[in-house]
């Protein structure tokens with residue numbers, strides 16, 4: 412009976428995926444939703460490829476998954492991934508059904524699947540990944556995820572001993588996953604010119620030793636609680652990293668990736684995006700564990716270095732618009748994106764579309780995360796105007812004022828159309844516009860771009 416249900420789910424999943432792709436020209440989760448309705452254990456019935464890699468963690472999942480997919484494809488293998496759909500069970504089912512036989516055998520050589528941390532129990536219980544790469548764990552979407560410790564348990568409770576965990580050795584939270592359960596491999600980033608002795612960010616999610624609960628010391632911090640933790644009471648230290656990044660050159664946007672056999676590569680990363688160094692190092696670690704050659708990795712990263720991440724820039728009649736996705740309810744992601752403002756000397760106007768633009772549908776009563784975000788880069792003298800958009804603009808403005816941002820720079824708009832028109836009207840040739848937007852605000856970014864393009868047409 413189960414087999415028949417699964418066959419039916421695969422057939423209907425394939426048909427709906429085909430039709431939706433033809434009609435909407437994009438991926439969706441609908442085929443997966445239908446499949447799981449017909450056959451709730453569909454994910455466990457797929458015959459998974461020889462290598463299955465899951466990528467999870469608070470920040471950097473998408474960037475790391477895309478990197479992995481790109482490198483593995485360049486090595487000559489075929490890859491199925493869920494980059495077009497969601498990172499929850501229906502998104503995974505939707506991806507797998509497009510590349511499987513009627514019996515459910517996935518035909519790609521490798522599966523690279525981004526997995527929502529909170530969905531671990533619905534995914535790792537259905538199939539056993541060969542590798543799980545966890546990028547990091549931070550406080551994030553407090554109303555949904557509660558606390559990083561809560562999410563840690565959500566992942567740890569569903570790990571299988573056959574999985575190799577690839578973990579961030581600079582993260583004293585996610586780095587403890589799988590202890591006594593799985594084979595664990597660590598990657599980390601060495602001390603850089605920007606490392607600090609104390610945590611200079613608002614949020615530090617790990618202040619007590621995870622082993623003895625005494626106050627935790629750090630050799631240095633990269634950002635937030637990411638660094639080298641050590642406990643002088645019980646001697647707790649993170650395990651040795653088999654793969655590590657060294658010689659991070661922020662000026663030129665390069666670093667050295669060091670492998671476990673003494674090999675090394677100079678690789679580029681997106682300037683102003685330090686996350687990128689961790690994402691690349693983690694992805695390279697998995698690729699090396701899979702036996703992919705160094706030169707393939709090197710060429711792939713160089714080739715992709717300008718395209719990875721949720722970062723886009725385009726010029727409209729002399730005005731460069733740089734848009735950066737800043738995940739809503741995620742203070743670490745938002746703070747890291749804002750640091751980009753300090754990495755260039757150009758004059759710029761900043762547009763903040765960071766609160767829920769679709770507030771009525773996805774509204775969050777909790778705005779504490781804004782207070783956990785570091786807005787200090789807005790005080791940079793090159794930042795001329797800060798536009799704040801959306802129904803939450805007054806909440807953001809209030810927080811900015813409390814945090815000492817010069818309120819003379821602020822311009823508030825509840826209405827996005829008015830905001831787009833004003834940003835375009837006041838734009839100055841040679842001055843960049845940096846737009847920080849949350850996932851549901853992509854349409855607003857388009858409005859701004861359209862208004863700028865139209866202004867050009869009128870001139």
Ligand SMILES: [Zn+2]
Pocket residue numbers: 620621622623624625642643644645646647
């Ligand atoms: Zn301790």
